[in-house]
Amino acid sequence: MRFAPRSLFGRLVLVLLGGLLLAQLATAYINLTERDQLLYRAGGMRLAQQISDIVKLLDSLPAAERKRVVAVFNAAPLAVSLDRPPMSKDKAHAEADFPQTMFLTVLRYALGEDTKMIVVRSESAPESLRQPPRAGPPADMPMMQGRGGGWGRGMGQGFPQGGVFFTVQVALQDGTWVTFDSHVSPQAIGMPLRLAATLLILLVTVIVLSLIAVRWVTGPLSALASAAEKLGEDINRPPLPETGPSEAQRAARAFNTMQQRLSRFIADRTRIFTAMSHDLKTPITRLRLRTEMLEDEELRAKFARDLDEMESMVTQTLDFMRDASTSEPVQRIDAMALLESLQTDYQDTGGNVAIEGRIEKPYPGRPLALRRCLTNLVDNAIRYGERATIVVEDATDRLTIRVLDYGAGIPEPELERAFEPFFRGEASRNRDTGGTGLGLGIARNIARAHGGDLVLRNRAEGGLEAMLTLPRSAAA
Numbered sequence: 001m002r003f004a005p006r007s008l009f010g011r012l013v014l015v016l017l018g019g020l021l022l023a024q025l026a027t028a029y030i031n032l033t034e035r036d037q038l039l040y041r042a043g044g045m046r047l048a049q050q051i052s053d054i055v056k057l058l059d060s061l062p063a064a065e066r067k068r069v070v071a072v073f074n075a076a077p078l079a080v081s082l083d084r085p086p087m088s089k090d091k092a093h094a095e096a097d098f099p100q101t102m103f104l105t106v107l108r109y110a111l112g113e114d115t116k117m118i119v120v121r122s123e124s125a126p127e128s129l130r131q132p133p134r135a136g137p138p139a140d141m142p143m144m145q146g147r148g149g150g151w152g153r154g155m156g157q158g159f160p161q162g163g164v165f166f167t168v169q170v171a172l173q174d175g176t177w178v179t180f181d182s183h184v185s186p187q188a189i190g191m192p193l194r195l196a197a198t199l200l201i202l203l204v205t206v207i208v209l210s211l212i213a214v215r216w217v218t219g220p221l222s223a224l225a226s227a228a229e230k231l232g233e234d235i236n237r238p239p240l241p242e243t244g245p246s247e248a249q250r251a252a253r254a255f256n257t258m259q260q261r262l263s264r265f266i267a268d269r270t271r272i273f274t275a276m277s278h279d280l281k282t283p284i285t286r287l288r289l290r291t292e293m294l295e296d297e298e299l300r301a302k303f304a305r306d307l308d309e310m311e312s313m314v315t316q317t318l319d320f321m322r323d324a325s326t327s328e329p330v331q332r333i334d335a336m337a338l339l340e341s342l343q344t345d346y347q348d349t350g351g352n353v354a355i356e357g358r359i360e361k362p363y364p365g366r367p368l369a370l371r372r373c374l375t376n377l378v379d380n381a382i383r384y385g386e387r388a389t390i391v392v393e394d395a396t397d398r399l400t401i402r403v404l405d406y407g408a409g410i411p412e413p414e415l416e417r418a419f420e421p422f423f424r425g426e427a428s429r430n431r432d433t434g435g436t437g438l439g440l441g442i443a444r445n446i447a448r449a450h451g452g453d454l455v456l457r458n459r460a461e462g463g464l465e466a467m468l469t470l471p472r473s474a475a476a
Contacts, residue, residue, distance in 0.1 A: 012218070016210040024203050045106050047078075051168060051180050052110035054080065059173050070178075077183040079129050084179040086169055087118050103166060116171035125165055126181040220248030224255060230451075235263050277314050284311055313438075328366040335363045335370075335399065339390055342374055351382050357392035363399055363472065365450055373446040373454075374401070376439035377466045381405035385463050397473070398452075403466045409458040418456055419444050443468075 054073055058066050066082060073080045100121040107117065168180040220243070227240050239256040242249045284307055291303040336359040346353045374390075381388035385405025393400040410418055419440050440454075443466075447454040452470040459465050 012214045013211065016214065017207060020203060020206055020210070024199055027199065045110075047166075047182055048103070048107040048110040050078065051107065051170065051182075054180075055111060055115075055170050055172065055178065058178060063174070063176070066176075076129055079126070079181040081179045081181075082176065084169070084177070086171075086177050087120060087167070100166070107168065111170065118169040120167045122165045122167065125183065126167055129165075129181050129183065217245065220244040220252065224248075224251055227255060231259060231262075235259065235266060280314050281311070284314075328369055330364055331367060332362040333365050333367050333370065335359045335365075336392075338367065338371060339374070339392070339401075342371070342378060343390075346378065346382070346388075351378075352387035353378060353382075354387075354389045355392065356389060357394070359392055359394045359399065361394065363470065365470065366446075369446045369449065373443040373468065374403075376443040377403040377454075377468065380439055380466070381407075381464070384408070397471065399470045399472060401468045401470070403468070404459065404463060406463045409462065409464045410456065412458065415456045415458075419454075440466075 054069075057069060061069060070080045070082055100119060103121075104117075104119045107119065108115070111117065164183070166180075166182050168182065169177050170180070171177055223240060227237070230237060237259075239259065240252040242252045242256070244252075287303070288307050291300055291307065294300040294303065339355055339359075343353045343355055378388050378390070381403050382405070385407030387406060389404040391402040391404065393402075421438055421441050440456075444454040447468055447470065450470050451473075452468065454466060454468050457465050457467070
């Protein structure tokens, strides 16, 4: 199965077309074989009947008149003679095959079982059919209807390829042997145009119907796969239409039910965390007011830092759980202007941010969400690597933004764990360098909501690279 198509549609089409092709070839072979036999039989019947009529006529005439009658019938594709000795019967039996056996059977039926006869088949025309025509019949011999106009015509002319030649010798009642050299038309050899056209029309019709049927069956599966891929981008996307076969309807119904349950679960969880955030901000505000009343400057500063960290954790946790990026409408963004605005903001606060490359075309996305994503990445780069370099690669089908830092990097086993909530590479959980551990998780959620992804990898020259990939079609 190495070269088999990967899709269900391709495999079903391959199986159906292969079976149809084999069936058509077998049908064509059987039809042609049966047609050959029928045409040989039909052609042999006509020739046998003609030979039988001539033999009966010669039996009814005296010997002196027979040569004059033979001269009338001696015209291609049937040569008649009275002066040839009988052939060997061993030669006739040795060369017997289907056409010869069939012709002999119909000849015996026409002449009678008791008639002495010898039938020999040859691949080439007998000498009597290749010789030029002799002088016509005597002037006083009346032309027989249907024969005189064709006397001698075709004698010496070429015969169609693939024909069958027979030499038949029949003993008359007085013991005289009359010899017939004949040719059977090769109509049964080639494929008839009508049969070929019929098989071709049948094959094309069945192929078209098969393609429609396969597409009809696999269409709902393809729609289900697309819906499953886009579910992570928008949990509130419109439900799947429950159409198609009963199995496809059941799958679509189950998918819609799952989507509704997930949407309700996320909405309930968001409401809970929103309420918790609101409730937590009130005591934090009271603590901040009481902190301002402390007389000890050093103690007041420590309380203020702790309260700032608590408030930051509450806000970022709420953003992470709510994934507010999906509720923002998609717009055509000047992504280059967005990056330059970020660069200016960081430079105003003393941050070192450089940009390499340009974005020429607008990107269809959610501007606030993308700004939050890029801000989290640049924050991490500056926090752990002192400075950041943003490398832009703009292609027709995707936009790639790589944020490079110049720090120590992350151990390989922890690269994927860095996206987990509250994971921080700083074991000391230092508030100045460790952060809350939610920035990368939020950035990846935003990237995947746009149909892209975010991956981390260590640079060979040192430092960490965060590669953000955004397809241009998925977010539109």
